[in-house]
Amino acid sequence: MTIRIAIIGFGKIARTEHVPAIAAHPEFELVAVVAPNGADEAGVPVFASLAEMLAAMPGEVDAVSLCTPPSVRHAIAAEAIAAGIAVMLEKPPAATFGELEDLEARARTAGTCLFAAWHSQHAPAVAPAADLLKGETVTQLAIEWREDVNRWHPGQEWIWEPEGFGVLDTGINALSIASAILPQPLFVEAAEFTIPSNRQTPIAARIRFVGGELGAAFDWRETHEEVREIHVATASGRRVAIVEGGARLIADGTEHPLGPFAEYPALYARFAALVPDRAIDVDSAPMRILADAALIARRLSTAAHG
Numbered sequence: 001m002t003i004r005i006a007i008i009g010f011g012k013i014a015r016t017e018h019v020p021a022i023a024a025h026p027e028f029e030l031v032a033v034v035a036p037n038g039a040d041e042a043g044v045p046v047f048a049s050l051a052e053m054l055a056a057m058p059g060e061v062d063a064v065s066l067c068t069p070p071s072v073r074h075a076i077a078a079e080a081i082a083a084g085i086a087v088m089l090e091k092p093p094a095a096t097f098g099e100l101e102d103l104e105a106r107a108r109t110a111g112t113c114l115f116a117a118w119h120s121q122h123a124p125a126v127a128p129a130a131d132l133l134k135g136e137t138v139t140q141l142a143i144e145w146r147e148d149v150n151r152w153h154p155g156q157e158w159i160w161e162p163e164g165f166g167v168l169d170t171g172i173n174a175l176s177i178a179s180a181i182l183p184q185p186l187f188v189e190a191a192e193f194t195i196p197s198n199r200q201t202p203i204a205a206r207i208r209f210v211g212g213e214l215g216a217a218f219d220w221r222e223t224h225e226e227v228r229e230i231h232v233a234t235a236s237g238r239r240v241a242i243v244e245g246g247a248r249l250i251a252d253g254t255e256h257p258l259g260p261f262a263e264y265p266a267l268y269a270r271f272a273a274l275v276p277d278r279a280i281d282v283d284s285a286p287m288r289i290l291a292d293a294a295l296i297a298r299r300l301s302t303a304a305h306g
């Protein structure tokens with residue numbers, strides 16, 4: 001089966017990850033791009049909006065991959081679902097928890113495929129870590145995610161706007177891994193957001209979860225050694241560490257052999273399996289955690305950024 005797909009939002013992640021992953025997958029064919037300000041080098045027809053594309057290519061697009069910032073995602077996804085098109089959502093899948101619930105309800109009513117694509121859940125360490133933790137009782141969780149915002153989001157102003165999530169745009173990747181590997185759901189007990197005085201969203205954040213020594217720390221001010229680690233201890237004495245963002249797994253002190261790091265090819269393999277069945281795959285737990293954290297977070301102000 002050939003799945004004719006269009007990319008909507010042709011920025012950094014669309015170019016660096018989605019285009020090569022689509023090209024490498026035998027079932028997907030990139031047929032169009034939607035980019036309001038143009039995309040000369042796309043190699044396929046480029047449209048200013050989804051509506052313009054649907055008018056020019058009626059019945060010629062089976063699926064869309066939404067690679068815009070989250071603020072505009074709900075409206076575009078709702079339009080695609082109404083047109084009967086399968087939808088893949090980049091993370092975070094929407095700007096609010098309510099928007100995500102609404103998209104899922106719309107896809108169910110319309111009988112269309114909807115995939116909330118958490119790329120970090122497809123890092124090679126995640127599935128084996130979930131197996132190792134199956135049936136365990138988690139007693140300790142330490143998520144530490146420190147990156148350099150200027151490396152991953154150079155010049156992107158939207159991440160500092162109210163619907164841009166700030167450091168939690170990255171932190172939600174760690175939460176998506178936690179959601180996939182932990183045998184119990186996480187519930188927010190307390191949170192602290194550190195916000196630059198000239199910005200709307202946090203540059204650093206801490207979340208404490210219900211249940212003892214369970215916590216997460218995210219920071220976008222790391223300019224030396226980036227860290228993306230999740231350490232889990234269980235009541236039975238099991239120790240599982242996901243390091244390098246899921247590229248490595250250390251189980252009870254021993255390095256666990258893993259396959260290659262290929263998150264986006266794995267995402268498209270999953271989407272290819274969902275499209276023919278018009279299936280829905282939406283893990284909303286990472287959005288619920290962030291929404292709860294935002295409801296009760298203590299806000300601290302820090303030096304202006306940028």
Ligand code: NAP
Nearest residue numbers: 009010011012013014034037067068069070072090091092
């Ligand atoms: P980006 O480089 O700013 O790209 C976003 C693109 O969306 C821009 O080309 C923008 O066009 C376009 N856009 C904005 N509104 C649009 C609309 N209404 N219709 C169509 N296109 C629209 O951002 P990015 O880094 O690719 O991030 C996009 C998403 O991917 C975010 O949710 C992010 O969390 C996720 N992601 C990013 C990374 C990363 O390393 N950067 C990694 C994984 C996932 P204009 O610039 O012309 O406005």
